[in-house]
Every structure is written in structure tokens, then in C-alpha cells.
């Protein structure tokens with residue numbers, strides 16, 4: 416008999432783990448609340464650090480999904496732990512009895528309008544990293560071309576007042592990548608990145624930074640403190656250039672906010688039903704953060720991807736593979752004696 | 753001019769809208785490596801002149817980016833072109849050559 420495995424969330428983590436578990440011989444049922452599979456990956460145009468088209472990566476993953484039962488536009492209405500399996504009622508009326516569950520509910524993008532001083536939703540020229548990816552996907556080009564464009568790092572991250580003291584890990588690389596792409600699109604424009612620290616930790620990331628510098632992008636160390644509209648409808652941006660200890664102002668046509676990663680609300684809905692523990696940062700807490708990142712405190716309940724904190728795509732995929740391995744081990748130890 | 757008995761001090765705020773970007777662009781063509789500076793401060797830390805006078809290539813580059821060439825001039829006025837900073841720059845910038853180009857383009 417094939418054991419049933421329920422995967423909640425059809426983003427990169429859920430997709431990768433599902434296809435592997437299916438090839439291991441399990442009966443995998445995946446529930447995704449949205450119409451389309453792919454999670455946030457489906458919203459990105461090109462990926463840092465090497466600008467690989469996100470669509471290619473996603474299509475590769477979708478091509479391995481044969482054999483997995485995928486239910487889209489489907490949420491988990493209720494889930495509870497029976498003696499040694501999970502009983503889940505899905506919103507499409509189907510009930511699943513699963514021997515193991517993988518939660519891959521990912522993240523929600525920080526709501527940039529909460530940082531009112533940046534004017535998102537108020538001024539037309541202010542957009543988020545996600546909005547810019549969408550514009551890139553659609554191949555949109557503004558005319559007349561913008562003369563000056565700024566990127567604001569750490570929006571809703573490293574900000575206790577915004578409710579999130581943590582770093583979102585992916586947005587420095589995203590900002591530098593998007594700044595390069597913007598400069599390529601509008602070579603005459605002045606492009607600025609306002610950062611506090613540049614966290615270019617991964618392989619090839621520092622190369623991306625150097626490339627941005629060489630293309631003439633100016634890095635200003637200081638957090639944007641306020642944005643106002645000028646009489647001509649442009650954006651007056653103020654920050655401190657902390658490297659010269661002087662206040663600074665500049666008029667821009669666009670300001671792109673690097674909104675950070677927050678825990679998924681619908682992921683929390685699932686977590687509440689099983690009393691899963693959450694850390695101060697709002698993300699689910701793994702059994703321990705060094706050796707048991709994929710395990711929860713419940714037997715047979717596992718995590719992968721951004722539901723346990725900000726992660727890059729490769730991080731997420733590694734976790735999905737580890738989770739598949741942990742689930743396989745768990746089933747073999749508990750159901751096949 | 754009428755003396756009102758008080759003076760208005762000029763704003764010390766950097767205004768990038770008014771910065772001379774044309775001159776900096778000329779510098780970047782002559783010395784593309786100027787763009788690679790990552791403000792690490794190694795040049796300033798090892799500067800022979802800096803031990804006695806306020807000398808800093810890092811801040812001079814920053815001043816030029818901010819359109820403050822007078823500040824840059826002051827920060828390089830005691831440079832002896834000894835080339836010590838070239839040995840320590842982690843971005844491999846030929847800083848000595850860069851200083852000469854700055855002096856030429858900005859006629860310091």
C-alpha cells in the first residue's frame with residue numbers, strides 16, 4: 416500500500432518536495448490555495464544572482480509533477496492529528512488521511528503601505544520589488560524614460576516599528592539585480608540604492624554588486640527617512656549619507672521599495688489548528704535550528720521553505736529535498752516494521 | 753545690500769539634483785575604476801599625509817559623487833602622491849593615478 420503524504424502549498428518548496436516524494440513511490444496530494452502553482456516564483460521575472468528566467472525554473476519544476484495529485488484553488492479547511500496520521504478536510508470537499516504532512520506555506524510580502532512615510536499607494540511613482548518584477552515580466556517600458564530612480568533596501572525588515580527586527584535575506588540581492596536591470600532599460604537615468612548594510616552573502620552576489628557599481632549605480636549608505644511629492648509630481652527623497660555624515664536630498668521619478676518577507680497568513684491558519692509553535696519573528700519554529708530544520712514538534716509533520724523564515728530559492732529547494740528525505744525516513748521507521 | 757542684522761547660513765544638506773554629474777562622468781571615463789570604490793577606508797587608514805593633515809581619498813571620492821569638489825580638493829591637498837594607498841586598496845584601484853586624474857579634471 417502506498418502511504419499518503421499531504422503537501423500544503425504549491426510554491427517552489429511544495430513542488431520540489433512533491434515531485435521527489437512521488438518518485439520515491441508515495442501517493443502525494445498537494446493543496447494550493449491559488450489558481451496557479453508556483454507560489455512567488457511565478458511572480459518573478461529573472462532571478463538573482465545570474466538572471467536566469469524564473470519561468471524556465473518553474474517550468475522545469477512543473478514538468479516533474481506527473482504522478483502528484485494537485486488541487487489548486489484549494490485550502491485546508493481543517494486538520495487534526497489522529498493516533499498516527501493526519502485527517503485533513505480540503506475546501507474542495509475532499510478528505511485526506513495522510514501519514515505525513517509537509518507544510519510549505521511560504522511567505523507573504525510585507526505590506527509596503529504600512530511604511531506610510533514612503534508613500535506607497537499614495538504617490539504614483541512609488542512601487543515595490545514585486546510590482547517591478549511584474550512590470551519586467553510584462554516588458555513594460557515607461558515613456559518618457561524616468562530620469563532618476565531609487566531603490567530602498569530593508570522596507571519592513573530590520574525595523575522594530577514595522578514589527579520585524581529581522582533581515583529578509585533576499586532583498587539586497589534583489590535590489591542590486593533590479594537596479595542593474597533598470598539601468599540597462601534606461602541607460603541615461605541616475606540610479607541610486609539606499610542601503611544600511613549590503614548583504615551580498617551568496618556565491619556570485621558580490622560580482623553582481625561590482626557589476627552594478629561599474630554600470631554607474633550609486634550606493635548611498637543611509638535609510639530613506641521620508642518621501643514627498645514635488646510641484647511637478649516627482650518624488651523628493653531625503654536620507655542621510657551616513658558615510659559623509661550629511662543629510663541628503665534628491666528628486667526622483669520612481670522609488671522602488673524592497674518589501675521584505677513576512678510569514679504567510681494562510682500558513683498560520685493551518686498552524687493554529689495544530690497548535691504549532693511560532694517564534695518571535697512570526698515564522699514557524701523548527702524542532703531545532705541546526706540539525707532538525709525540517710521537523711516540527713509533532714510526529715509526521717514537516718516544514719520546508721520560507722514558512723520557517725526568509726530564504727533564497729536554492730535554500731528553499733535544499734530544504735524541500737531534505738524534507739522529502741526526512742519524510743521517507745519517518746514513514747519507513749513508523750509504518751513499515 | 754540692506755543689513756538686517758542676521759545672516760542665513762547655507763544649507764549643509766547634499767543636493768544630488770545640483771551635483772556636477774557631467775564632470776564625474778568625465779572622471780569615470782578617464783578612470784573607470786573610481787566606480788569600484790566600496791568605501792572601505794583602507795586608503796585613508798594607511799595614508800602617510802593623513803597622520804598629520806585631514807587627508808582621505810575615500811571621502812574625496814564620496815565628495816565628488818555628492819558634487820562637493822571643494823571638499824574633495826581639501827581632502828587631497830596634502831597628498832604627496834606616495835602611492836601607499838594603491839598598495840592597500842582591495843578593489844585594485846590605481847589610487848595614485850586616480851588622484852592625478854581628479855586633480856586634472858577638476859583642476860584642483
Ligand SMILES: Cc1cc2nc3c(=O)[nH]c(=O)nc-3n(C[C@H](O)[C@H](O)[C@H](O)COP(=O)(O)OP(=O)(O)OC[C@H]3O[C@@H](n4cnc5c(N)ncnc54)[C@H](O)[C@@H]3O)c2cc1C
Pocket residue numbers: 423424425426427428429446447448449452453454455456459461462463464489490491519520521522523524544545585589674675676679681682684685719720721722726727728729731
Ligand atoms: C521580491 C523578491 C524577489 C525574489 N527573487 C529571488 C531570486 O531572484 N532568486 C532567489 O533565489 N530567490 C528569490 N526570492 C526568494 C524566493 O521567492 C523564495 O525563496 C521562494 O518563493 C520560497 O518558496 P516557498 O515555496 O517556501 O514559498 P512561496 O513561494 O511563498 O509559496 C508558498 C505557496 O503556498 C501557498 N499557500 C500558503 N498557505 C496555504 C494554505 N493554507 N493552503 C494552500 N496553499 C497555501 C501559497 O499560495 C504559495 O503558492 C525572492 C523573494 C522576494 C520577496
Ligand code: SF4
Pocket residue numbers: 568569570572573581582583584585586587588612613614673675
Ligand atoms: S537582505 Fe538587505 S535589504 Fe533585505 S532586509 Fe536584509 S539588509 Fe535589508
Ligand code: SF4
Pocket residue numbers: 795798799800801802807809830831832833834835836837838847848
Ligand atoms: S598617495 Fe596620497 S592619498 Fe595615497 S597614501 Fe600617499 S599621501 Fe595618502
Ligand code: SF4
Pocket residue numbers: 788789790791792793794795796809810840841842843845847
Ligand atoms: S581603499 Fe580603495 S575601495 Fe577602499 S575606500 Fe579607498 S579607494 Fe575605496
